[in-house]
Amino acid sequence: MSDLYRNRGKRLSDLLLALLAAPAAILLCLGCAVAIRLESPGPAIFRQVRVGRGRRPFMLYKLRTMSADTGDRASHEVSAAQITRVGGLLRRTKLDELPQLLNVVRGDMSFVGPRPCLPGQTLLVEERERRGVHALRPGITGPAQLAGIDMSTPVALAEADAAYLGRVDLAGDLKILLLTAAGRGSGDAVKRA
Numbered sequence: 001m002s003d004l005y006r007n008r009g010k011r012l013s014d015l016l017l018a019l020l021a022a023p024a025a026i027l028l029c030l031g032c033a034v035a036i037r038l039e040s041p042g043p044a045i046f047r048q049v050r051v052g053r054g055r056r057p058f059m060l061y062k063l064r065t066m067s068a069d070t071g072d073r074a075s076h077e078v079s080a081a082q083i084t085r086v087g088g089l090l091r092r093t094k095l096d097e098l099p100q101l102l103n104v105v106r107g108d109m110s111f112v113g114p115r116p117c118l119p120g121q122t123l124l125v126e127e128r129e130r131r132g133v134h135a136l137r138p139g140i141t142g143p144a145q146l147a148g149i150d151m152s153t154p155v156a157l158a159e160a161d162a163a164y165l166g167r168v169d170l171a172g173d174l175k176i177l178l179l180t181a182a183g184r185g186s187g188d189a190v191k192r193a
Helices: 002-039 085-093 098-107 120-129 152-163 170-181
Strands: 047-052 059-064 110-112 140-141
Touching: 002 059, 002 085, 002 098, 002 110, 002 170, 047 085, 047 152, 098 110, 120 152
Parallel strands: 110 140
Antiparallel strands: 047 059
16 A cells, blocks of 8 residues: 555645645635735745755745745744744744645645755755655655754754655655644744844
8 A cells, every 4th residue: 555655646645635725725825925915025925946856956836934035045044033924924824835735736746745955955965865765755744844853954854754755655644734734843943033
């Protein structure tokens, strides 16, 4: 069952879930986009190149949670002062991740997997490569996030991602999704202001 799910079922379940969630996600994104633009100038959608399956780069989409002049840096390299009020709410509720449904539909991402990193996070890229993690599509959420491991600790993150690689299955993915929806886990840490 696990191999069948890993090879075909995971992608099919990702597509079905993304398509089911799309109508509500589009409406929520529109409301969030208005709130983002009312609070700060700049685009409501944040785009950034990330490392995907097989180390191929792809364009990741999120609702913008930081001031528009933050630049192209990892969250743990940015001060908490850069996060807007609306952005803080979006991060706490994980609504900032909704545009990644487009990444799931396009096949760039899965709902569950290792969080996609920036190409410049070379230690993490190398540690994931060494452990075979790049065989997986990156995920919107994953076991490392539930465990509070983020990209500021690249070796620990790669180890957690590799552990997930060894046990990908439908029951585990459903549990991760339910725990994430219930508010467990965290995004990447930001520096205190």
